[in-house]
Amino acid sequence: VxxxxxxxxxxxxxxxxxxxxxxxxxxxxxxxxxxxxxxxxxxxxxxxxxxxxxxxxxxxxxxxxxxxxxxxxxxxxxxxxxxxxxxxxxxxxxxxxxxxxxxxxxxxxxxxxxxxxxxxxxxxxxxxSASIRDANLYVSGLPKTMTQKELEQLFSQYGRIITSRILVDQVTGVSRGVGFIRFDRRVEAEEAIKGLNCQKPPGATEPITVKFANNPSQKTSQALLSQLYQSPNRRYPGPLAQQAQRFRLDNLLNMAYGVKSRFSPMAIDGVTSLAGINIPGHAGTGWCIFVYNLAPDADESILWQMFGPFGAVTNVKVIRDFNTNKCKGFGFVTMTNYDEAAVAIASLNGYRLGDRVLQVSFKTNKTHKA
DNA sequence: TAAAATT
CATH class of the missing domain: 3.30.70.330 (RRM (RNA recognition motif) domain)
Incomplete structure (x- = not known):
């Protein structure tokens, strides 16, 4: 830890x-x-x-x-x-x-x-339990100066708050005057609407709006489908349009499911692996990364923590001595996407972990080396 | 005026 x-x-x-x-x-x-x-x-x-x-x-x-x-x-x-x-x-x-x-x-x-x-x-x-469902509120018209803590203080009189959030401008970090409050129970949320909707918070000049939040799940799939359907080239697909369409589809799939296909570096493998060429680090299910110079007490969670921020990690493994159960100084990480694996390697190779300097690279297949 | 909190 x-x-x-x-x-x-x-x-x-x-x-x-x-x-x-x-x-x-x-x-x-x-x-x-x-x-x-x-x-x-x-x-x-x-x-x-x-x-x-x-x-x-x-x-x-x-x-x-x-x-x-x-x-x-x-x-x-x-x-x-x-x-x-x-x-x-x-x-x-x-x-x-x-x-x-x-x-x-x-x-x-x-x-x-x-x-x-x-x-x-x-x-x-x-x-x-049904009583804890649909207990999320959408709040708008908040004073721009109101903090998350003040928002919680305002709503906490109606029940136990599970989460709160004030949305901020991504560039300036200034409050957008809207937020969410999730209560422990729906009845608490109902009481908060009755008590706070159309009311002015202490010191505010304008009343706030408090209502049940929409469920965000429906919108994403609809947005993806309509984005696909409304693509300009969809009605008259010639070869170029088909390729452009395919590219958009790939991007949509990638955004929606994290799928990479023939426009990504993964596609290189589709050609070269058929020709029998060995690609360093590629094990069929992803890109295998070799991590060397781990401490004896290193565990899997440290590999997740180091590599997870760079993208999709499907597996991590610390190699341990059979008798002592201590790490033998190295481990492996499998990442789904080539580009994310490459960034992780570039970022973490030479990284100082405690008093050790890590060596990170794509795994090579030593049995095939001369 | 909208981000993935109850299987």
Whole structure:
């Protein structure tokens, strides 16, 4: 954990060297879910093993989720929640451990971990119930000077707030005067609408609007479909238009599913692997990266933390001595996309981890070398 | 005036 925090701190420095600090952070409030309520405390539903994971990258699969959290301890079950129609990730999921201690360790280790443009949130799942659904409010007309803390103070009189957020201009960082409040229970949200909609917050000159937030899941699939359907070249496809259309389709698929196809460097493999040419690092299911000079106590989570921010990571492995179970000084990381793997290697090769300088490269197939 | 929080 000590080494892990060093990596996270270093990655923060590495990744925040542009003006994208505001758009890359999710900015959710860090209010802790305390899932024990007087009524449900001690019941089987009040689980100390079941976690909800929020703000997952769009292209993260259930297998990647399981692999990431499986690096902490044995998982009883794992589910990435997807759109029922399109199958797209809704950006959150559940991980249920066998051992409550592993669930606690996962919160301590993985909450706040940066993966690509997201900062994931790991917390105990509340017992599933209709009373906690549709408890999210959309608030507009807020004074631009109002802080997240002040927003929470205004709404907290109506119930327990799970998350709060004020949207800000991506360039200036100034409040856009709109935000979200998620209550623990729907009845609390209903009372907040009654009490605060069309009311002026203390010191404000204009009344605010408070209503139930829309469900964001429908819009994405519709936007993708209409974007495809309304493409100008769609009605009269000649060869060029078809190619352009294909390019847009690839981009859409890439945005929606993280899929790369023939316009990406992955396509090189489709030709060269047929010709029997070995490509360094490519193992068929992704790009395998060799990481050398890891400490004896290195574990899988450190590899996730180092490589996850660069893109889709499907697997990590620390090679250990059979008898001592200590890391033998190296490990492997598999990344889906060539370009993300290349950036990760360029960024992490020569990286100083504690008192060690890492060597990072595509894995070479030594058995085929002379 | 809109970001993926209950399987």
């Amino acid at each position: 000590n080494v892990s925090s060093q990596v996270i701190a270093a990655m923060e420095t590495q990744l925040s060297n542009g003006p994208t600090c505001n758009n890359t952070s999710n900015g959710p409030s860090t209010i802790t879910n305390n899932c024990s309520s007087p009524v449900e405390s001690g019941s089987v539903e009040d689980s100390k093993t079941n976690l909800i994971v929020n703000y997952l990258p769009q292209n993260m699969t259930q297998e990647e989720l399981k692999s990431l959290f499986g690096s902490i301890g044995e998982i009883e079950s794992c589910k990435l929640v997807r759109d029922k129609i399109t199958g797209q990730s809704l950006g959150y999921g559940f991980v249920n451990y066998v051992d409550p201690k592993d669930a606690e360790k996962a919160i301590n280790t993985l909450n706040g971990l940066r993966l690509q443009t997201k900062t994931i949130k790991v917390s105990y799942a509340r017992p599933s």
